[in-house]
Amino acid sequence: MLTEIESSVDSPHTSERQIARLAPQSDWQTQLKEAVRSVDELLDRLQLTARDLDQPALHNAPFPLRVPLSFVNRMRPGDPNDPLLRQVLPSGRETEPQPGYSDDPLAEQGQNPAPGVIHKYRGRALLVSTQACAVHCRYCFRQHFPYADNRLSRDDWQQALAYLSSQPDVNEIIFSGGDPLSLPNDRLAGMIADLERLPHLTTLRFHSRTPVVLPDRLDAGFLEMIRSTRFKTVLVIHANHTRELNDEVHRALAPLRRIGCTLLNQAVLLRGVNDRLEDQCALSRRLFDCDVLPYYLHVLDPVRGAAHFDVDDREARSLWQSMQAELPGYLLPRLTREVPGDAGKRWLNP
Ligand SMILES: *Cc1c(COP(=O)(O)O)cnc(C)c1O
Numbered sequence: 373m374l375t376e377i378e379s380s381v382d383s384p385h386t387s388e389r390q391i392a393r394l395a396p397q398s399d400w401q402t403q404l405k406e407a408v409r410s411v412d413e414l415l416d417r418l419q420l421t422a423r424d425l426d427q428p429a430l431h432n433a434p435f436p437l438r439v440p441l442s443f444v445n446r447m448r449p450g451d452p453n454d455p456l457l458r459q460v461l462p463s464g465r466e467t468e469p470q471p472g473y474s475d476d477p478l479a480e481q482g483q484n485p486a487p488g489v490i491h492k493y494r495g496r497a498l499l500v501s502t503q504a505c506a507v508h509c510r511y512c513f514r515q516h517f518p519y520a521d522n523r524l525s526r527d528d529w530q531q532a533l534a535y536l537s538s539q540p541d542v543n544e545i546i547f548s549g550g551d552p553l554s555l556p557n558d559r560l561a562g563m564i565a566d567l568e569r570l571p572h573l574t575t576l577r578f579h580s581r582t583p584v585v586l587p588d589r590l591d592a593g594f595l596e597m598i599r600s601t602r603f604k605t606v607l608v609i610h611a612n613h614t615r616e617l618n619d620e621v622h623r624a625l626a627p628l629r630r631i632g633c634t635l636l637n638q639a640v641l642l643r644g645v646n647d648r649l650e651d652q653c654a655l656s657r658r659l660f661d662c663d664v665l666p667y668y669l670h671v672l673d674p675v676r677g678a679a680h681f682d683v684d685d686r687e688a689r690s691l692w693q694s695m696q697a698e699l700p701g702y703l704l705p706r707l708t709r710e711v712p713g714d715a716g717k718r719w720l721n722p
């Protein structure tokens with residue numbers, strides 16, 4: 373693909389429009405660097421002031437603000453309750469005492485049989501190849517983990533591979549994080565090539581919010597990787613609200629579908645973001661427009677700082693029942709909770 377871009381740029385017949393169409397595809401790393409990182413800048417861009425907020429924003433939060441401009445551009449200017457804004461703006465409520473909320477609610481730290489490997493469920497193993505994310509979500513259950521960009525070293529990776537080759541029951545690898553798509557293509561391609569040498573592996577899955585917050589990340593190099601791997605591929609995106617899925621996201625996902633990648637969505641049920649029936653139905657229908665099927669609707673993990681997003685189980689179940697009455701079965705996500713020690717996600721739907 374690189375040669376195609378180079379040659380088309382060199383050709384005297386290439387129109388400016390063609391170049392403009394090709395140019396942004398290599399641009400995602402710049403967009404990552406240019407992500408908004410300050411509360412004041414974010415509020416400024418949305419024509420909001422501190423006075424418009426019902427809760428004071430938290431400046432210099434330990435889990436810092438981070439949001440790409442592409443996502444900011446989908447927020448409604450002048451609306452302090454915008455559901456996209458709520459997911460990323462650090463709130464003073466994060467520092468309130470929150471009994472029952474902990475730093476590691478899923479007890480993941482110390483669950484690694486090898487560096488970067490979380491193997492809790494039979495048949496599939498999670499690979500945490502980076503802690504970095506394109507966006508920082510205030511409800512994230514990993515927000516108190518070291519979020520620096522500490523990638524697996526070469527030696528760690530060899531240990532992870534050795535572990536996986538000793539586990540013939542595992543047939544699916546899930547690239548998670550952090551966000552695996554914050555890694556460059558060459559890095560991902562190297563890991564995939566190593567994994568392809570393990571004959572018992574059949575399926576490669578990505579869990580990533582990047583296609584939603586930074587759709588240009590699904591660039592030609594990534595598509596080529598998905599097209600050429602011997603693995604069956606699954607991309608589980610993470611959108612919580614219908615307005616996150618603008619045309620840019622739709623356009624970026626379309627080629628993946630065409631090359632046979634299964635597209636699913638996981639969402640988190642969040643107070644003030646997507647806790648009304650119309651929010652959930654609109655999300656499911658919009659996902660279907662984008663060729664993505666709803667997979668999981670997770671209830672909030674009790675992570676310290678996120679209590680204001682909580683929807684209790686009774687309300688969550690009743691919302692799900694109303695969704696069932698509105699939506700075709702294939703647009704109904706499974707309502708789940710992750711319980712440390714369980715053999716899989718626990719289904720809460722009645
Ligand atoms: C969620 C999760 C998975 C994937 O579970 P599925 O039900 O297959 O989507 C795998 N491993 C871990 C540790 C997980 O938390």
Ligand code: SF4
Nearest residue numbers: 505508509512550581
């Ligand atoms: S993208 Fe996922 S892992 Fe990263 S901060 Fe958001 S919820 Fe957490």
